Amino acid sequence: ITINDPGPINCSNPEVDITTTITNEGTNPSYNWTTINGNIVTGASNSTVTVDAAGTYDITVINSFNSCESTESIDITENSVYPTALAGPTGELTCTDPTYTLDGTGTSTGTNYLYQWTTADGNIVSDATTLMPVVDLEGSYILSVTDTSSLCESLDTVAITSNQTLPNVEAGASQELNCTATDVTLAGSTTSTGPDFSYQWTTANGNIVSDATTLTPLVDASGTYLLSITDLINGCIATDSVEVTVDANTPNAD
Numbered sequence: 001i002t003i004n005d006p007g008p009i010n011c012s013n014p015e016v017d018i019t020t021t022i023t024n025e026g027t028n029p030s031y032n033w034t035t036i037n038g039n040i041v042t043g044a045s046n047s048t049v050t051v052d053a054a055g056t057y058d059i060t061v062i063n064s065f066n067s068c069e070s071t072e073s074i075d076i077t078e079n080s081v082y083p084t085a086l087a088g089p090t091g092e093l094t095c096t097d098p099t100y101t102l103d104g105t106g107t108s109t110g111t112n113y114l115y116q117w118t119t120a121d122g123n124i125v126s127d128a129t130t131l132m133p134v135v136d137l138e139g140s141y142i143l144s145v146t147d148t149s150s151l152c153e154s155l156d157t158v159a160i161t162s163n164q165t166l167p168n169v170e171a172g173a174s175q176e177l178n179c180t181a182t183d184v185t186l187a188g189s190t191t192s193t194g195p196d197f198s199y200q201w202t203t204a205n206g207n208i209v210s211d212a213t214t215l216t217p218l219v220d221a222s223g224t225y226l227l228s229i230t231d232l233i234n235g236c237i238a239t240d241s242v243e244v245t246v247d248a249n250t251p252n253a254d
Contacts, residue, residue: 001061001072008054009078012151015041015052018074022047022061030062038076054078080152083108085145087158093138094163096235102158104131104143114146122160138162164236167192167229171242177222178247186242188215188227198230206244222246 002023006016022029033044038055051057054077062069086106093100102117109131117128122139135141138160146153172187186201201212206223219225221244228239 001059001070003059003072003074005074006076009052009076009080010150011080011082011147011153014080015050016076017043017048017050018057018076019048020059020061020072028064030064032060032062034058034060051076079150081147081150082152082154083113083145083147085143085154085156087141087143087156090158091160092163093136093160094234095166095231095237098164099125099134099136100160101132101134102141102143102160104156107131107143107145107156108147112148114148116144116146118142118144135160163234165231165234166236166238167197167231169227169229169238169240171225171227171240174243174245175219176245176247177220183209183218183220184244185216185218186225186227186244188217188240188242190215190229192229192231192238196232198232200228200230202226202228219244 002021004019006018009016031045031047033040033049035055035057038051038057039053041050041052043049056073056075058071058073060069060071084107086104088103091100115129115131117124117133119139119141122135122141123137125134125136127133140157140159142155142157144153144155168191170189172189175184175186177184199213199215201208201217203223203225206219206225207221209218209220211217224241224243226239226241228237230237
């Protein structure tokens, strides 16, 4: 009796077929597979048996012509150890940090592991086959870890959220300087108030006299004035502009 070794049971092959080659088997030989520590799925009375557990398997072949019998054994091993997959902690995208590096470093490591990140609703910028890919869109990210020796795969998921909402900003109505009003107070407004927000007025061609970090600065020159409001939590900045002009109908003395 010659038994052909099918190799180990693993995650890719949870069942294996053990086949035999018989010489001088006679006519209509009988086959009987047995095991005390494995498990036979089908074919216990055939020349090929299907098993799904590690163990020692014995086959006895009886020659129906002379009732002679022969027995042979084979040891089947199993390698179905699943790797550890840890996709890491949740993260958040902000205007300050528009990309986020996922952290799967708690995962099984070694030359026999393959890594693959996927997402249905996010976006992977780079390094999808490493433990630390870069992403730039909120969504769910799945880490797949495959042990190439056992062909077992483990999965884990991490959620990335986004906090990239811009502040509300309104620079106000345009203003006019004249001989009576040589300076004006701009009327910025916003619903983004509180200690988590900062205000800043700037101008390239006008002049801010005071209160540039409030909603109502004093200015005394024509030009374009830009109000920027920054969310100090997520780093998002929103801007709006207002024009200040000068009344050109100034009387002339004759």
